[in-house]
Amino acid sequence: MLEDSEQSLNSDAFTTSSTNDLEPDEDSLLEYARSIGINPENEPNLMFIAKEGYHAPLNAEWEMIHIFENESSKKEKDCAK
Numbered sequence: 562m563l564e565d566s567e568q569s570l571n572s573d574a575f576t577t578s579s580t581n582d583l584e585p586d587e588d589s590l591l592e593y594a595r596s597i598g599i600n601p602e603n604e605p606n607l608m609f610i611a612k613e614g615y616h617a618p619l620n621a622e623w624e625m626i627h628i629f630e631n632e633s634s635k636k637e638k639d640c641a642k
Contacts, residue, residue, distance in 0.1 A: 585615050 585593065594601050594611035601608060619625060 585612075590615060 590608070590611055591601050593615055594608060597611060597614060599607045599611055601611075
């Protein structure tokens with residue numbers, strides 16, 4: 562089982578970049594806003610903070626990882642490690 566996990570980690574499903582140059586879709590931006598304590602429904606005036614935070618550069622020891630689901634190719638998830 563570990564070999565399967567290791568193989569999936571080395572697959573083409575992952576790509577990396579040093580900056581986050583993707584424009585977030587609305588759901589991703591709302592999710593990020595909530596994760597940093599912004600209530601988008603009650604504090605729409607603070608959404609610019611979420612957008613700026615989404616595009617902020619990562620610390621030097623972090624890198625952006627884009628995860629794609631191979632089966633559907635419809636789901637993409639960005640995360641930093």
